[in-house]
Amino acid sequence: MSMECHQSSMYASSIKEIPDPEPILCKSIDFVIPDDRLRVGIETLSRFKSLEPCPDWEICPSSSQERPTPPPAFHIHIKDSEVTVALYPQSETIWLLPPLDSSLSSPNKHILPSHFVLASDQTILPPWRPGRGSGVFKSDSDPVVVPKSHILLEAFLRLYARDSGKRIGAFAMAMIGYIEEYVDDDGLLDANLLPEPLKTSYEELRQGIKPVRQWTQELKEALGIHEDSEDDRNG
Template structure:
């Protein structure tokens, strides 16, 4: 399915990078990259806060993407959704797939600002927080009963969070959104990371910077499921 293919995701990241907009993969596509089985109804990226408008402009110019119709016709605007909505988004034509952008302040506020080093991503120059979607030394291969794993095409153009950073982001957003409907996404996903990533040996807990904060969040999740 071209609208969810790895080359399609890579083409979006590449278009943002050409416009000097650093972007990092997020959402359901990031989960399947790390081997977590998940339905994928959107393609999401994190960008610098001050480049959201520029990012939306680039997305709106890409072939196959259309502006959001708005109102009740857009599921991304539903008050009942259990995932935090993107700040801006467009839709893939003739499908229900959304392409969304999240500001760094909403998801990765605990990391240094996303900068130009991510625009022309090279494995040797990435900081310890990130990985190329094509890096099979870090990311799992496809396996039955798991997410799709490492990109087979175009992954050298896509920057993703390493799994321990993704987990920390999920823990922090869960703590922030606890009690709200969107908090359910963080709670369930944290459990999936343990089940499908940690148990398979692909989670580097020693690299987590803020273990005390993370442990507290994990304990709250464990007691609620």
């Protein structure tokens, strides 16, 4: 799901003081796939008659480099709709996880890797709730695999540490705020599953015990990220 967000403030003292993001709007159905399967993914989407190619990549909001969220490697439009279907390589999204493999193409909740859950698993995901979106998928006839909440939080923390001070870093901080308010506060996140130093860093940010500028610097240092470093994949 694509989310439009305000820029976050590096001077806020806690998550609570970061400006609230815009309401969630479903503008895109996004899939993360193995890097080496991107071409296959593009060819597969192109076969669907209900989808049509982007009319102009240069001006389309979905591919704009100025959008507040990371642009996909590929997107295609649903006919007669403003919603797109997008593909993201794993190396640009959830690089922290082991490589995705073909076992996820026919998933079974009893043998899924521990990082994932079926979007239709009512034992883990919540039902529809007012102001909280549609909730767990109603059917598993066409299974969809999603990351567990602590994995999603870890990805946004690492993305923020890598790109703080940039537009994508601001997006990541806004998403951390979403998770804190709508997932953690609702009892749907076990922050103890975060690896260190992210577990301690998230607790500090949530409690607002440090200015965000100081917190950001300490997070970068803990992950081995320097100001001239491009990413934290080796951190």
